[in-house]
Amino acid sequence: MQFEIIAQDKKTKARIFKFKTKSGTIKTPFFMPVATKATGKFYDSNDMKKIKVKAIIANALLLSLEPSAAVIKSLGGIHRFMNFKGIIFTDSGGFQMYSEHLFLGVNENGIRFRNPFTGQRILCTPEKDMQIQLDIGSDVAMCLDDMPLYPAKKERLIQSVKRTIAWAIRCKRYHDKHNNINQLLFGIVQGGTDNSLRKICAKKLSTLKFPGYAIGGLAIGEPENLMWQATKVTLKHIPEKTPKYLMGLGKPYQLLKAISLGIDIFDSRYPTKTARHNQVFTFSDSTLKLQRKIYKDDKNPIDKTCNCPVCQNYSRAYLHHLIKIKEPNVKRLLSLHNLYFYQCLMEKAQESIEENKFHKLLEESKQWN
Amino acid sequence: MQFEIIAQDKKTKARIFKFKTKSGTIKTPFFMPVATKATGKFYDSNDMKKIKVKAIIANALLLSLEPSAAVIKSLGGIHRFMNFKGIIFTDSGGFQMYSEHLFLGVNENGIRFRNPFTGQRILCTPEKDMQIQLDIGSDVAMCLDDMPLYPAKKERLIQSVKRTIAWAIRCKRYHDKHNNINQLLFGIVQGGTDNSLRKICAKKLSTLKFPGYAIGGLAIGEPENLMWQATKVTLKHIPEKTPKYLMGLGKPYQLLKAISLGIDIFDSRYPTKTARHNQVFTFSDSTLKLQRKIYKDDKNPIDKTCNCPVCQNYSRAYLHHLIKIKEPNVKRLLSLHNLYFYQCLMEKAQESIEENKFHKLLEESKQWN
Numbered sequence: 001m002q003f004e005i006i007a008q009d010k011k012t013k014a015r016i017f018k019f020k021t022k023s024g025t026i027k028t029p030f031f032m033p034v035a036t037k038a039t040g041k042f043y044d045s046n047d048m049k050k051i052k053v054k055a056i057i058a059n060a061l062l063l064s065l066e067p068s069a070a071v072i073k074s075l076g077g078i079h080r081f082m083n084f085k086g087i088i089f090t091d092s093g094g095f096q097m098y099s100e101h102l103f104l105g106v107n108e109n110g111i112r113f114r115n116p117f118t119g120q121r122i123l124c125t126p127e128k129d130m131q132i133q134l135d136i137g138s139d140v141a142m143c144l145d146d147m148p149l150y151p152a153k154k155e156r157l158i159q160s161v162k163r164t165i166a167w168a169i170r171c172k173r174y175h176d177k178h179n180n181i182n183q184l185l186f187g188i189v190q191g192g193t194d195n196s197l198r199k200i201c202a203k204k205l206s207t208l209k210f211p212g213y214a215i216g217g218l219a220i221g222e223p224e225n226l227m228w229q230a231t232k233v234t235l236k237h238i239p240e241k242t243p244k245y246l247m248g249l250g251k252p253y254q255l256l257k258a259i260s261l262g263i264d265i266f267d268s269r270y271p272t273k274t275a276r277h278n279q280v281f282t283f284s285d286s287t288l289k290l291q292r293k294i295y296k297d298d299k300n301p302i303d304k305t306c307n308c309p310v311c312q313n314y315s316r317a318y319l320h321h322l323i324k325i326k327e328p329n330v331k332r333l334l335s336l337h338n339l340y341f342y343q344c345l346m347e348k349a350q351e352s353i354e355e356n357k358f359h360k361l362l363e364e365s366k367q368w369n
Numbered sequence: 370m371q372f373e374i375i376a377q378d379k380k381t382k383a384r385i386f387k388f389k390t391k392s393g394t395i396k397t398p399f400f401m402p403v404a405t406k407a408t409g410k411f412y413d414s415n416d417m418k419k420i421k422v423k424a425i426i427a428n429a430l431l432l433s434l435e436p437s438a439a440v441i442k443s444l445g446g447i448h449r450f451m452n453f454k455g456i457i458f459t460d461s462g463g464f465q466m467y468s469e470h471l472f473l474g475v476n477e478n479g480i481r482f483r484n485p486f487t488g489q490r491i492l493c494t495p496e497k498d499m500q501i502q503l504d505i506g507s508d509v510a511m512c513l514d515d516m517p518l519y520p521a522k523k524e525r526l527i528q529s530v531k532r533t534i535a536w537a538i539r540c541k542r543y544h545d546k547h548n549n550i551n552q553l554l555f556g557i558v559q560g561g562t563d564n565s566l567r568k569i570c571a572k573k574l575s576t577l578k579f580p581g582y583a584i585g586g587l588a589i590g591e592p593e594n595l596m597w598q599a600t601k602v603t604l605k606h607i608p609e610k611t612p613k614y615l616m617g618l619g620k621p622y623q624l625l626k627a628i629s630l631g632i633d634i635f636d637s638r639y640p641t642k643t644a645r646h647n648q649v650f651t652f653s654d655s656t657l658k659l660q661r662k663i664y665k666d667d668k669n670p671i672d673k674t675c676n677c678p679v680c681q682n683y684s685r686a687y688l689h690h691l692i693k694i695k696e697p698n699v700k701r702l703l704s705l706h707n708l709y710f711y712q713c714l715m716e717k718a719q720e721s722i723e724e725n726k727f728h729k730l731l732e733e734s735k736q737w738n
Contacts, residue, residue: 037690037694037696038687038690039691039694039696039698040698041696041697041698042696042697042698043698044682044683044698044702045682046678046682066690066693066694067665067666067686067689067690067693071665071666071686074666075666075668075684075686075687076668081684081686081687081690082687083682083683083687117693296436296440297436297440297443297444299444309415313413313414313415313452314413314452315444315450317436317440317444317450318407318444318450318451318452320436321406321407321435321436321450322408324435324436324486325406325408325435327406327408327410327411328410328411328697328700329408329409329410329411329412329413329701331697332698332701333413
């Protein structure tokens with residue numbers, strides 16, 4: 001994979017490069033809305049076109065349960081299935097070890113899950129997981145990783161790192177052999193908040209020469225300073241000239257802070273989850289809680305400076321009304337606004353890196369915390 | 370109000386005329402999606418633009434409770450409030466006598482309701498109701514009517530007709546005096562399925578010279594043959610050269626049958642309610658239940674002949690998947706498709722009236738029953 005830096009911030013490690021995939025090329029840093037089951041929650045692919053979304057992340061394991069990798073393949077792959085023409089990442093399923101109603105157990109072979117649709121038990125091995133992601137046809141596949149919950153004992157973290165490395169080797173071997181669709185495969189570094197384990201995992205995965213690296217197992221409840229420490233240690237031991245993806249992050253300030261450390265790619269439920277709780281981000285007035293009575297007769301859009309389809313069409317008063325009457329579609333409207341805000345935030349990050357003003361944007365972004 | 374027939378079917382009473390309001394002119398017959406609380410259920414005004422919706426009906430009473438007529442007025446009226454530029458009818462609130470959690474009682478003065486947002490008791494009089502509808506700024510206001518449940522005893526029907534007439538007189542008087550926004554006021558004929566009462570109510574309201582007439586209190590559970598009988602009797606006794614609105618109807622066949630009797634205007638929850646239960650209408654394959662397993666890998670859109678934003682973007686297989694994973698947005702997508710179908714059905718009705726083929730369309734429409 002070619003790796004060509006377009007711009008590099010002078011004061012931080014923030015950078016811009018062109019990220020190339022079979023579905024197109026986009027500039028980093030970028031943020032991916034979560035489309036776990038090949039759809040946004042409360043919104044659809046057609047909506048995504050209107051809010052500048054260029055890349056999303058779906059979940060291979062969950063899609064293999066419903067509608068199944070075979071169905072998606074027979075329908076021409078995930079892009080056609082969900083009618084999204086941008087870049088699609090698929091996460092492997094390691095994260096679903098968090099899911100009480102799916103996860104059954106884990107050993108060296110792989111992860112055992114229960115299919116909630118059929119009741120059937122399934123074993124997800126690195127090889128099977130690679131085949132699922134190839135069948136689904138995403139642009140970027142993720143290695144199957146063994147993700148410990150937080151907090152985890154040292155012993156569990158050691159086991160997780162060993163397995164994550166062993167599985168990464170198996171994933172890479174299988175993927176190299178069967179990848180006939182020009183799909184990229186990213187490695188995932190585990191190790192919790194243990195610096196030495198993060199180092200071991202990062203160094204080992206680096207030898208496998210993945211076209212990109214993700215940092216997994218963070219933003220799951222650990223203290224924020226430990227998260228940054230683990231991020232820094234990991235970044236130190238993976239090749240600089242590769243795309244870096246910090247999985248599951250986060251808040252606006254966290255995104256910019258991570259960019260300053262050298263992270264390029266993000267995904268998070270945060271903007272849509274907050275939207276579903278009626279909280280919206282603005283460049284004009286920081287964050288707003290639209291259920292508050294003060295918005296009852298507020299003629300203004302959420303953000304006067306925003307060009308999203310929600311700000312172009314509706315007032316705060318109207319959105320407040322939809323919240324009051326519990327209209328489900330308001331969750332969609334506020335999600336679209338917040339996702340558009342995140343896309344604009346990434347554009348602003350790119351502009352500020354190009355203009356060497358990134359530190360100013362980083363400082364400003366504290367207002368949304 | 371000018372009343373100019375554009376086309377008249379030769380075999381039935383189906384007709385086309387231009388219906389003029391302060392927000393524009395549209396051709397009859399037309400169907401209004403229900404936007405009770407100034408929004409579609411699961412979809413918004415911006416969606417409506419894309420599915421040919423030209424007129425909707427909201428509810429004055431419910432909007433007076435939340436956000437209040439004063440708020441809507443201060444925000445520039447309902448069209449600006451909800452950002453819908455088409456024609457807006459407002460129903461008065463008589464129908465909410467059906468609502469157990471709102472309705473408290475009724476007497477000659479008006480209807481007593483409980484405001485579920487504040488717990489407050491309110492008395493809705495004909496005069497107050499007219500002022501609410503003027504403040505809201507709809508294009509067409511409806512008289513406050515006293516609507517009996519079905520089945521009702523003769524005594525209750527007599528009382529309902531007496532009150533509906535008395536209130537219509539009070540509504541008209543108040544409206545004539547205070548209408549400075551060029552709003553139209555429609556009378557509503559009650560009388561249940563009692564022919565003599567329908568006749569009395571229709572004849573009396575006709576003397577008040579409303580610019581349009583609605584038939585209320587039907588499609589609420591009575592046998593269909595009685596509904597048609599009551600419709601026919603009512604139509605016989607209201608002036609032919611006025612817009613006729615059959616409230617709350619209905620299924621595709623029922624709409625066409627009503628048009629054949631001389632009805633011009635409709636509203637109903639039916640297309641969106643069925644959509645929320647995963648049933649969709651097509652011109653190509655009659656009705657489909659998309660939760661059925663046969664659609665799991667069906668690459669086709671809902672209807673190959675349909676230009677709605679759902680058929681242009683998604684396959685039956687994808688929509689089936691959204692149903693399986695219980696994604697709330699599928700209710701929006703299927704609602705949009707069904708509403709588009711209804712708009713197309715009305716266009717087909719107009720075309721077939723113009724081409725004197727209406728009886729054929731009426732016959733064909735039985736497939737959706």
